Amino acid sequence: MTASAQGVQTTSAKSSASHPERVFNFSAGPATMPESVLREVQDEMLCYPGAGASIMEISHRDKLFVDVLHDAESTIRELLKISDDYSVMFMQGGATLQFSAIPANLLRGSGKRAQYIQTGSWGKKAVKEAKKEGDVDLLYDAAESNYDHVPSASDLACPDDAAYMYYCSNETIQGVQFQSEPNCPDSVPLVSDASSDFLCRPLPIEKYGLLYACAQKNAGPAGVSVVIMRKDLLEKADPNIPGYLHFKNHHDNDSEWNTPPTFAIYVLGKVARWLRDDMGGLEKMESINREKSQQLYSVIDSSNGFYRGHAQTDCRSLMNVTFNLPSDDLTAKFISEAGEHKLAALKGHRSVGGIRASIYNAMPREGVNALASFMNDFASKNS
Amino acid sequence: MTASAQGVQTTSAKSSASHPERVFNFSAGPATMPESVLREVQDEMLCYPGAGASIMEISHRDKLFVDVLHDAESTIRELLKISDDYSVMFMQGGATLQFSAIPANLLRGSGKRAQYIQTGSWGKKAVKEAKKEGDVDLLYDAAESNYDHVPSASDLACPDDAAYMYYCSNETIQGVQFQSEPNCPDSVPLVSDASSDFLCRPLPIEKYGLLYACAQKNAGPAGVSVVIMRKDLLEKADPNIPGYLHFKNHHDNDSEWNTPPTFAIYVLGKVARWLRDDMGGLEKMESINREKSQQLYSVIDSSNGFYRGHAQTDCRSLMNVTFNLPSDDLTAKFISEAGEHKLAALKGHRSVGGIRASIYNAMPREGVNALASFMNDFASKNS
Numbered sequence: 001m002t003a004s005a006q007g008v009q010t011t012s013a014k015s016s017a018s019h020p021e022r023v024f025n026f027s028a029g030p031a032t033m034p035e036s037v038l039r040e041v042q043d044e045m046l047c048y049p050g051a052g053a054s055i056m057e058i059s060h061r062d063k064l065f066v067d068v069l070h071d072a073e074s075t076i077r078e079l080l081k082i083s084d085d086y087s088v089m090f091m092q093g094g095a096t097l098q099f100s101a102i103p104a105n106l107l108r109g110s111g112k113r114a115q116y117i118q119t120g121s122w123g124k125k126a127v128k129e130a131k132k133e134g135d136v137d138l139l140y141d142a143a144e145s146n147y148d149h150v151p152s153a154s155d156l157a158c159p160d161d162a163a164y165m166y167y168c169s170n171e172t173i174q175g176v177q178f179q180s181e182p183n184c185p186d187s188v189p190l191v192s193d194a195s196s197d198f199l200c201r202p203l204p205i206e207k208y209g210l211l212y213a214c215a216q217k218n219a220g221p222a223g224v225s226v227v228i229m230r231k232d233l234l235e236k237a238d239p240n241i242p243g244y245l246h247f248k249n250h251h252d253n254d255s256e257w258n259t260p261p262t263f264a265i266y267v268l269g270k271v272a273r274w275l276r277d278d279m280g281g282l283e284k285m286e287s288i289n290r291e292k293s294q295q296l297y298s299v300i301d302s303s304n305g306f307y308r309g310h311a312q313t314d315c316r317s318l319m320n321v322t323f324n325l326p327s328d329d330l331t332a333k334f335i336s337e338a339g340e341h342k343l344a345a346l347k348g349h350r351s352v353g354g355i356r357a358s359i360y361n362a363m364p365r366e367g368v369n370a371l372a373s374f375m376n377d378f379a380s381k382n383s
Numbered sequence: 384m385t386a387s388a389q390g391v392q393t394t395s396a397k398s399s400a401s402h403p404e405r406v407f408n409f410s411a412g413p414a415t416m417p418e419s420v421l422r423e424v425q426d427e428m429l430c431y432p433g434a435g436a437s438i439m440e441i442s443h444r445d446k447l448f449v450d451v452l453h454d455a456e457s458t459i460r461e462l463l464k465i466s467d468d469y470s471v472m473f474m475q476g477g478a479t480l481q482f483s484a485i486p487a488n489l490l491r492g493s494g495k496r497a498q499y500i501q502t503g504s505w506g507k508k509a510v511k512e513a514k515k516e517g518d519v520d521l522l523y524d525a526a527e528s529n530y531d532h533v534p535s536a537s538d539l540a541c542p543d544d545a546a547y548m549y550y551c552s553n554e555t556i557q558g559v560q561f562q563s564e565p566n567c568p569d570s571v572p573l574v575s576d577a578s579s580d581f582l583c584r585p586l587p588i589e590k591y592g593l594l595y596a597c598a599q600k601n602a603g604p605a606g607v608s609v610v611i612m613r614k615d616l617l618e619k620a621d622p623n624i625p626g627y628l629h630f631k632n633h634h635d636n637d638s639e640w641n642t643p644p645t646f647a648i649y650v651l652g653k654v655a656r657w658l659r660d661d662m663g664g665l666e667k668m669e670s671i672n673r674e675k676s677q678q679l680y681s682v683i684d685s686s687n688g689f690y691r692g693h694a695q696t697d698c699r700s701l702m703n704v705t706f707n708l709p710s711d712d713l714t715a716k717f718i719s720e721a722g723e724h725k726l727a728a729l730k731g732h733r734s735v736g737g738i739r740a741s742i743y744n745a746m747p748r749e750g751v752n753a754l755a756s757f758m759n760d761f762a763s764k765n766s
Contacts, residue, residue: 019429019430021429021430021435022429022430022435022436023435023436025435025436025440025441027436027440027441027442027445028442029442029642030439030440030441030442030443030642030645031440032436032440033437033439033440035429038428038429038437038439039428039429041428042425042428042429045421045422045424045425045428046402046404046405046418046421046422046425047402047404047405052404052405052406052408052725052727053405053406053408053410053415053727054416054421056413056416056421056604056605056650057408057410057413057414057415057416058408058410058413058728059410059411059412059413059728060413060605062410062728092475092476092477092480092606092644093475093476093480093627093641094475094627094641094642095641096626096627096640096641097475097476097625097627099626099627100625100626100627100628101625104625128626129625129626132623132624132625132626133625214642216642216645221439221644221645221646222439222443222642222643222644222645222646223475223606223607223644223645223646223647224606240515241515242480242483242484242487242512242515242516242625242628243479243482243483243511243512243515244476244479244480244482244483245483245625257479258476258477258478258479259412259413259477259597259599259605260605261475261604261605261606261644261647262413262599262604262605262606263604263605263606263646263647264606264644264646264647267439342435344435344436345441345442345445
């Protein structure tokens with residue numbers, strides 16, 4: 001990240017004047033966070049209120065930290081309207097650990113087959129790990145079109161006796177997103193990797209068996225994942241799977257089976273509160289996310305083919321706007337000149353190329369405005 | 384943690400005046416950290432130099448973060464004089480994940496038996512997980528004396544063909560520490576859980592096959608573990624073990640097989656630098672740790688039996704000083720009155736009871752002085 005310094009504004013009502021060196025950071029993850037949250041963390045760094053120490057320095061069993069953890073959980077429950085039928089757990093190891101934990105808990109020894117929908121890079125990785133734990137079918141694979149779309153409901157025929165049906169709701173690299181849950185038989189738990197669109201919109205949690213997200217895209221720093229799991233599924237696992245992978249250990253001990261990543265949970269809780277209190281909750285956040293993403297997609301669509309979106313239009317992501325320019329030289333020039341306008345971390349993933357603008361909840365409208373202006377200007381100068 | 388506020392001093396030459404609300408924090412982990420490190424983290428919270436963003440907000444692939452990771456690794460290599468025969472990896476999941484990862488990599492499918500030395504609570508947990516992965520022998524078990532000692536070399540007879548020999552160098556809960564490595568045949572990899580005494584003294588790394596530590600006791604915040612592994616052992620694992628547990632994935636990708644816990648690694652690196660630059664390295668740190676712990680053990684030994692140390696004298700820990708008082712009432716009174724003197728988090732673990740004073744590297748001498756004075760005073764008033 002090399003963009004130069006100018007004052008920026010955040011969307012947070014609480015934030016004071018922005019730090020003069022901060023840029024608009026379009027990183028796909030770890031990603032931009034609400035500046036007001038960073039300021040709170042900064043203020044409390046040496047002394048968390050009442051602790052006489054940093055939140056990093058106190059025991060995870062200290063009531064002050066236990067309250068932080070419970071508050072993070074209850075704020076997430078409130079945002080997503082999660083009922084008591086579901087456990088909400090905090091774990092380490094990112095989405096990658098979940099790629100193994102999910103089949104270890106729900107597939108190994110079940111005598112059933114798991115059904116995977118593969119719509120991008122993260123789904124592919126999940127399939128690879130699942131195959132180590134049991135029988136896996138590819139219910140859908142979008143590889144032939146270079147993962148530029150998600151299936152329509154009619155493309156899916158999940159058997160009634162599947163161990164579970166798995167999909168990734170938003171593929172960060174490709175910038176494709178399911179607009180709603182794929183059809184899944186009532187008898188089959190629906191499992192979602194929501195890492196890169198968690199908390200970007202309301203979700204009907206009751207449709208899911210398990211939904212998880214690493215925090216570092218839309219919900220906090222790297223090092224913590226949120227796992228939302230229907231409680232009846234907790235009982236399914238063979239107790240001989242590796243202990244850290246066993247969801248029931250985490251559920252039964254309120255995410256303190258072992259020392260949790262205390263600082264990451266503390267920041268995650270602050271981001272959730274910011275979303276509820278400053279942004280007004282998930283309905284409002286979705287509306288803002290639609291406006292922000294539409295602004296960039298409009299620039300793409302009105303560029304007379306100068307910008308070419310990677311995702312098909314009906315499954316464009318609210319979070320990751322992916323597009324290509326006419327040549328690699330122009331792509332490099334775009335990234336370089338964007339940096340001079342304090343627009344940072346726009347390079348696309350090597351497997352897709354081009355540009356990826358990640359505009360998670362914490363990306364302020366001003367950042368999207370600035371990028372849209374820059375894109376229009378760049379296209380008119382270089383067409 | 385409820386102790387009240389007064390000015391304190393850290394041992395760091397760099398630190399400015401201490402925050403007035405900070406207490407002396409004897410938590411066993413997460414634990415006290417160098418105040419100068421917390422101040423640096425605070426200063427950089429909104430903008431890591433050159434990033435235009437917090438270190439939490441930038442990609443783990445960004446050169447700025449990759450440099451942070453490499454610097455943390457090289458500082459640890461320098462402190463412990465680790466040769467290129469060893470990999471140094473950063474992982475998530477704490478020691479608990481290692482309890483499974485180690486036997487998954489080195490025992491599963493090996494046709495061998497693993498030999499475990501059980502000298503406290505953490506060793507017991509490790510044994511439980513290892514048994515899920517293969518055949519385990521208890522080479523030594525100190526349960527009968529309530530884990531108040533470690534074996535002498537003559538108590539151990541590890542077979543030459545063991546998969547590995549495992550021990551926990553410092554049992555945090557019981558406060559017992561190996562004074563040097565247990566005898567281990569050359570043909571057998573020695574594996575150590577050094578979570579609670581990592582970086583407290585120099586170590587002959589060449590004696591180890593694998594040594595690991597979660598950071599949150601002596602090396603940083605919760606959420607990252609350091610794994611030091613002889614490179615030839617990386618090749619031993621069945622590739623079908625869960626990917627996150629497979630050390631080779633982490634080694635081959637320079638601890639970026641998946642998104643690492645970036646903020647935790649950043650803080651860990653700062654703690655390592657503090658240890659090298661401000662404290663003068665591990666020889667000096669060990670000398671200070673010996674002085675600090677001896678000061679408290681002297682109070683115990685000269686208290687005419689008022690304080691009774693848990694650990695036998697020849698295996699007392701430099702890090703966790705555990706002792707009992709004549710009654711539970713006096714223990715409660717001790718903890719309460721200590722809190723009034725800004726001496727916090729002294730309650731012993733429920734399995735041992737009494738008091739535990741964890742005096743990791745970052746506990747300043749002033750904190751130990753204050754605790755020793757308080758102990759003498761409390762004993763004279765209550766004997």
